[in-house]
Amino acid sequence: MERRTTFFLALQFLLMVQLHAQNPEGLGADEEKDSFVESLFGLADRTVELLSTNRWTFIPALTYSPETRLGIGARAVKIFQTGTDSSSLANRPSSLPLTFLYTLNHQMIVTGELELWMDQNTSFLNARIEFSDYPFQFSGIGNAVFDAEPYASRYFYTHLYYEKEVARGFYLGPRYEFRTDDLYQKVPGGLLDAGTIPGSNGQRLSGLGLAVNLDRRDNIFQPRRGAYHQWSWMIFHSHLGSNFDFMQWVFDFRKYWPLPKDQVLVGQARLSLTQGEVPFQHLSMMGGSDLMRGYFEGRYRDRHAMVYQAEWRFPVYRNLRMVAFGSAGQVGREAGDFGFNGYLRWGGGIGFRYRLTEEGLQLRFDLAYGDRPAFYFGLNEVM
Incomplete structure (x- = not known):
């Protein structure tokens, strides 16, 4: 009953804020208040301009999620376009974010990622490299979770994806992934220390795959209309240098509906399936800042996961801008485990967005409730 009341009050507050935004004349605010609000937003705009150049946006990286707690570091983001001229179709904005982050959970994260649009949007390249020293938590596999068990891992990860447009909005291409983990700290006598769970003694993964995308979004940072659907398949095998043999399929469907007065409704359905000897780090899971906000990332993990x-x-x-969001999801060992049963979990919340660049790069702050209250602070939309 308490959760329903909280959600109702949050929704009522949301509607009041929207009416405030769309009917400012009805508030009776005096000029002094308007001047203060204008000054406040002007200060925010000037701060963003001060931290930016023509090509780079420099952001003192401040993040928060239940998985990391407070994270402090630095982030540089370059937004650019390739091969544009007056006689050709402008490419979508490409991006190059570089990040160093240290969290209060003693996690160190260094990442660099290139998203490159080329040839009048007919070619796309995504390359990522990441190194992390990452204390984390393991709660078992399946829906019957155990008390969170701390462990620490140093891992290196990289991937390279390439896609080519084969029909209007349809992209097809190969992908490669590599990851190596060194679990240097485990709870003596705990679940991972027993060595019976795949990946508990570390892992080395090397895999090839294929992706098919339907991408008809009008904007890659803040879509207002269109769709983004992706099917991907990966195989990790000893012939490729992996010490675990398994396959993974991911189906991700997203749809954007424009509404009056610059509003947008977004829906997503995501299904992850695995087969073979899957290390626990690569099992299908839900939770975290992108899938099922309000649930600890990986608290629920199994061979398969479905999230709406x-x-x-x-x-x-x-x-x-503001958002209201809701989600439902579950994990299971077999595809037949999915259904409207006691293992279907729910979450929801509200969030704030502040646009940093004309292309749509933005700060994100979310307040969520799933199996516990949580808030998240980062960049860009979840979906």
């Missing part, structure tokens, strides 16, 4: 999410996005004032 929806968001309602609307403007508030100038570069500030």
Whole structure:
């Protein structure tokens, strides 16, 4: 009953804020208050401009999630376009974010990622490299979770994806992934220390795959209409240098519906399936800042996972927007385990967005409730 009441009050607050944004004349605010609000947003805009150049946006990286707690570091983001001229179709904005982060959970994360649009949007390249020293938690496999068991791992990860447009909005291409983990700290006598769970003694993964995308979004940072659907398949095998042999399929369907007064409704359905000897780090899971906000990332993990999410996005004032979101998801060892049973879990919340660049790069702050309250702070939309 308490959760329903909280959600109702949050929704009522959301509707009041939207009315405030769409009917400012009805509030009776005096000029002094308007001047203060304008000054506040002007200060925010000037701060963003101060931290930016023509090509780079420099952001003191401040993040938060239940998985990391507070993270402090630095982030540089370069937004650019390739091969543009007056006689050709402009490419979508490409991006190159570089990040160093250290969290209060003593996690160190260094990442670099290139998303490159080329040849009038007919070619796409994504390359990522990441090194982390990452204390984390393991709660077992399946729906009957155990008390969170701490462990620590140093891992290196890289991937290379390439896609080529084969029909309007349809992209096809290969992908490669490599990851190596060194679990240097485990609870003596715990679940991982027994050595019976795949991946508990570390892992080395090397795999090839294929992806098919339907991408008809009108904007890659803040889509207002269109769709983004992806099917991907990966195989990790000893012939490729992996010490675990397994396969993974991911189906990710997203749809964007424009609504009056610059509002947007977004829906997502994501299904992850695995087969073979899958290390626990690579099992299908839910939770975290992208899938089922309000649940600890990986608290629920198994061979398969299914997640549904929806968001309602609307403007508030100038570069500030708000969202209301809800989600449902579950994990299972067999595909037949999915259904409207006691293992279907729910979550929801509200969030704020502040646009940093004309292309749509933005700060994100979310308040969520799943099996516990949580909040998240980072960059860009979840979906």
